[in-house]
Amino acid sequence: MANDAWPSPSAAALARVVDRAAIADLVYEYARTMDLNLPSELAALFTEDCVVDYGEGLGGRIDGRAALERFVADSLPNVEATSHHVSNVQVRFEGPAAATGVAYLYAWHRFADERQDATLWGQYHDRFVRTSSGWRIAQRTLRVAGEEAMGFGAWHPIGRRTASRGARSRDE
Amino acid sequence: MANDAWPSPSAAALARVVDRAAIADLVYEYARTMDLNLPSELAALFTEDCVVDYGEGLGGRIDGRAALERFVADSLPNVEATSHHVSNVQVRFEGPAAATGVAYLYAWHRFADERQDATLWGQYHDRFVRTSSGWRIAQRTLRVAGEEAMGFGAWHPIGRRTASRGARSRDE
Amino acid sequence: MANDAWPSPSAAALARVVDRAAIADLVYEYARTMDLNLPSELAALFTEDCVVDYGEGLGGRIDGRAALERFVADSLPNVEATSHHVSNVQVRFEGPAAATGVAYLYAWHRFADERQDATLWGQYHDRFVRTSSGWRIAQRTLRVAGEEAMGFGAWHPIGRRTASRGARSRDE
Numbered sequence: 001m002a003n004d005a006w007p008s009p010s011a012a013a014l015a016r017v018v019d020r021a022a023i024a025d026l027v028y029e030y031a032r033t034m035d036l037n038l039p040s041e042l043a044a045l046f047t048e049d050c051v052v053d054y055g056e057g058l059g060g061r062i063d064g065r066a067a068l069e070r071f072v073a074d075s076l077p078n079v080e081a082t083s084h085h086v087s088n089v090q091v092r093f094e095g096p097a098a099a100t101g102v103a104y105l106y107a108w109h110r111f112a113d114e115r116q117d118a119t120l121w122g123q124y125h126d127r128f129v130r131t132s133s134g135w136r137i138a139q140r141t142l143r144v145a146g147e148e149a150m151g152f153g154a155w156h157p158i159g160r161r162t163a164s165r166g167a168r169s170r171d172e
Numbered sequence: 173m174a175n176d177a178w179p180s181p182s183a184a185a186l187a188r189v190v191d192r193a194a195i196a197d198l199v200y201e202y203a204r205t206m207d208l209n210l211p212s213e214l215a216a217l218f219t220e221d222c223v224v225d226y227g228e229g230l231g232g233r234i235d236g237r238a239a240l241e242r243f244v245a246d247s248l249p250n251v252e253a254t255s256h257h258v259s260n261v262q263v264r265f266e267g268p269a270a271a272t273g274v275a276y277l278y279a280w281h282r283f284a285d286e287r288q289d290a291t292l293w294g295q296y297h298d299r300f301v302r303t304s305s306g307w308r309i310a311q312r313t314l315r316v317a318g319e320e321a322m323g324f325g326a327w328h329p330i331g332r333r334t335a336s337r338g339a340r341s342r343d344e
Numbered sequence: 345m346a347n348d349a350w351p352s353p354s355a356a357a358l359a360r361v362v363d364r365a366a367i368a369d370l371v372y373e374y375a376r377t378m379d380l381n382l383p384s385e386l387a388a389l390f391t392e393d394c395v396v397d398y399g400e401g402l403g404g405r406i407d408g409r410a411a412l413e414r415f416v417a418d419s420l421p422n423v424e425a426t427s428h429h430v431s432n433v434q435v436r437f438e439g440p441a442a443a444t445g446v447a448y449l450y451a452w453h454r455f456a457d458e459r460q461d462a463t464l465w466g467q468y469h470d471r472f473v474r475t476s477s478g479w480r481i482a483q484r485t486l487r488v489a490g491e492e493a494m495g496f497g498a499w500h501p502i503g504r505r506t507a508s509r510g511a512r513s514r515d516e
Contacts, residue, residue, distance in 0.1 A: 005440060006355065006356045006359035006360070006440040007359060007440060008355055008359065009358055009359050009362040011178065011180055012178045013362050014181055014186060014358060014362065015178035015179060015180065015181050016178070017189055017361055017362050017365050018181040018185050018186065018189050020365055021189050021192055025262055028260040028261070028262050028276075029262065031260055031276070032260070032262070032274065035317060035330060035332065036330065036331060036332050036333060037332050037333040037334075038333060081317050081318045081332060082317065083276070083278075083293035083294070083317040083318065084260075084276075085257070085259050085260065085276050085278050085293075085429070085431075086259055086260050086276075087257075087259040087260075087429050087430055087431040088372040088375055088376070088428075088429065088430050088431075089372070090369055090372050090373065090376070096177060096178040096179060102376065104372075104375070104427070104428075104429050104430075106278065106427075106429050106450065108293050108317070108318065110318050117318075117320070121427035121429075121452050122427070145379060145425050145426065145427040145452070146425045146427065146452065146454050146461075148461070158379060158380065159380060160379065160380050160381050160425060160426075161380055161381040161382060162381075183350065183352055184350045186353055186358060187350035187351060187352065187353050188350070189361055190353040190357050190358065190361050193361050193364055197434055200432040200433070200434050200448075201434070203432055203448070204432070204434070204446065207489060207502060207504065208502065208503060208504050208505055209504050209505040209506075210505060253489050253490045253504060254489065255448070255450075255465035255466070255489040255490065256432075256448075257429070257431050257432065257448050257450050257465075258431055258432050258448075259429075259431040259432075268349060268350040268351060278450065280465050280489070280490065282490050289490075289492070
């Protein structure tokens with residue numbers, strides 16, 4: 001390709017880059033409201049009929065925005081501080097009003113008691129929909145590469161292929 | 173919304189997505205120049221009359237670009253290496269020439285002596301202005317969710333709402 | 345600058361913001377395929393004649409996509425899990441078909457044996473080219489700010505200026 005002229009992006013490519021920025025902002029707003037312990041503001045980022053799944057160790061499938069708000073309000077009473085660092089935000093559009101995404105999560109947790117700090121390295125696997133109020137999260141599944149001191153298990157794995165056997169985990 | 177046609181972004185939406193990328197780049201350039209220990213290049217990312225506040229433990233309010241450059245040059249003489257990982261970059265425009273932002277920081281520090289590595293989990297709260305040379309940081313406050321082995325305190329908190337009392341920290 | 349009218353981005357500025365998103369997605373896809381242990385999908389993100397260098401401790405310069413695929417497949421047989429958190433993605437365009445970039449890496453590794461978890465704080469220094477199938481990585485050098493328990497050395501340094509002597513590392 002000639003190095004002297006920029007290819008003109010299509011109208012759809014421009015629309016997608018604007019939507020991508022809005023979706024990334026939505027994913028970051030989730031982290032911000034989580035770390036400030038604002039369950040209502042956090043739940044408002046999801047659709048009314050959202051489905052969220054942090055894994056069996058955190059209660060399994062959560063149905064709907066109201067249940068999500070209660071879960072966030074109740075789930076971690078002993079937490080003193082968290083910091084959810086979200087990166088690697090990838091978005092795939094199914095069309096102008098629906099997209100899927102993967103975003104990496106490095107989450108740090110400090111507890112009010114003597115427990116050691118806990119760390120989780122994982123990925124959010126999301127589905128986004130465009131509503132009349134903007135993009136919202138319709139589905140979110142947390143997948144986990146590893147964790148330290150979180151205190152419970154039964155996470156959804158990220159699905160790393162096993163080197164020796166050439167097979168992926170069944171959950172993938 | 174119909175799934176078969178991309179809404180055409182407005183001229184302002186397109187301008188904002190370009191500005192957002194420039195502002196994110198500015199925030200990343202701060203991290204890069206900090207980790208390379210380049211105080212002059214770092215200070216050039218700020219306005220002449222900038223106000224920067226890393227917390228009382230790091231000397232409190234710093235007034236102006238020249239004072240910031242001296243601070244960065246002098247503050248951490250015993251540091252051997254740092255790595256400032258910045259994510260969750262959120263930008264809110266007040267207009268075409270001013271914006272505020274929050275960006276997450278995971279900062280790792282290694283010292284020249286026997287001290288253990290130190291980690292900080294926090295957020296930059298910024299104000300950006302557009303100048304004739306591009307976007308610059310006019311105000312930056314570091315807020316801290318938690319830290320380990322940093323060796324001093326009196327950080328600005330992120331303002332996490334206390335679960336049991338429903339109140340936010342006074343500093344928020 | 346007046347605060348009441350957005351400057352209209354040029355066609356080239358719009359093209360660059362679309363390309364920047366595509367390049368960031370490429371860098372994130374590298375992390376995703378690495379963490380899922382998908383060497384063939386990972387190698388497909390690079391040009392046929394790519395040059396990759398993770399440092400002498402990891403074998404030094406790797407020439408070409410096929411060699412990269414073998415390296416990724418063979419290099420870390422004892423790894424049970426990794427998580428490559430990539431942030432601070434900066435892109436500088438040389439023209440419409442070539443760009444350089446720096447992206448920060450926080451990489452976490454867990455091993456199948458009793459070894460402790462290993463962490464690396466570093467930067468990818470990349471060259472990207474636009475091909476008929478989209479942007480690809482033509483060159484990648486890993487530079488390292490620090491690491492813990494990785495088990496080998498001889499990394500390329502990030503080139504931090506030494507405070508006391510005012511000189512940069514020779515490798516920079």
